[in-house]
Amino acid sequence: MTKSIVISGPPAVGKTTVAKGLSKEFNLQYLSGGDVLKEMAKEQGFNSDGDDWWDTKEGLKFLNQREENSEFDKNLDKKLTDLFNQGGMVITSYTLPWLIEDGIKIWLEGSHASSTKRMQTRDNMSSENAYEITKSRFDKNKALYKKLYGFSFGDDKSVFDVIINTDNLTANQVIDVTTETVRKLL
Numbered sequence: 001m002t003k004s005i006v007i008s009g010p011p012a013v014g015k016t017t018v019a020k021g022l023s024k025e026f027n028l029q030y031l032s033g034g035d036v037l038k039e040m041a042k043e044q045g046f047n048s049d050g051d052d053w054w055d056t057k058e059g060l061k062f063l064n065q066r067e068e069n070s071e072f073d074k075n076l077d078k079k080l081t082d083l084f085n086q087g088g089m090v091i092t093s094y095t096l097p098w099l100i101e102d103g104i105k106i107w108l109e110g111s112h113a114s115s116t117k118r119m120q121t122r123d124n125m126s127s128e129n130a131y132e133i134t135k136s137r138f139d140k141n142k143a144l145y146k147k148l149y150g151f152s153f154g155d156d157k158s159v160f161d162v163i164i165n166t167d168n169l170t171a172n173q174v175i176d177v178t179t180e181t182v183r184k185l186l
Contacts, residue, residue: 004028004083004102006100006106007022007091012119012134013110022178084103098159106181112135114166
């Protein structure tokens with residue numbers, strides 16, 4: 001069985017890009033924890049279509065709903081843990097690295113300014129909007145996971161096999177560095 005890989009980090013740091021690159025390179029199945037959560041939002045009546053849905057008012061409303069009802073996140077994390085433990089996966093997740101024992105855990109580090117610039121370019125929005133959204137999502141998720149699981153998202157990186165700072169790297173460079181790192185860890 002091939003180990004699974006989990007990619008974590010703050011919003012708009014490049015998790016999806018790296019995970020898809022690793023999936024292709026190592027012939028692993030890619031899964032976005034955020035996409036699974038968006039499916040759960042759909043079941044609650046949200047129109048969660050689009051890659052930038054999390055950055056919309058409705059996406060932030062769902063985040064507020066999750067703060068009030070932890071069952072969304074607990075169900076998601078149970079599902080992701082089960083899939084991860086089957087092996088052969090690359091999963092993006094904010095929480096999984098703290099909830100699993102095996103596999104490869106990668107944290108993508110990046111400054112808030114860098115995440116803001118990525119989101120601004122990716123989602124074609126103003127710098128001010130991108131800044132507010134990335135900051136709000138990071139702060140709310142950090143508080144949510146502290147309350148749910150007791151870990152400090154973004155501060156406690158002791159569970160990771162490797163931490164890669166993406167600030168001064170292109171997407172392809174981050175994929176190259178991550179690929180070489182995973183090759184060594186496998």
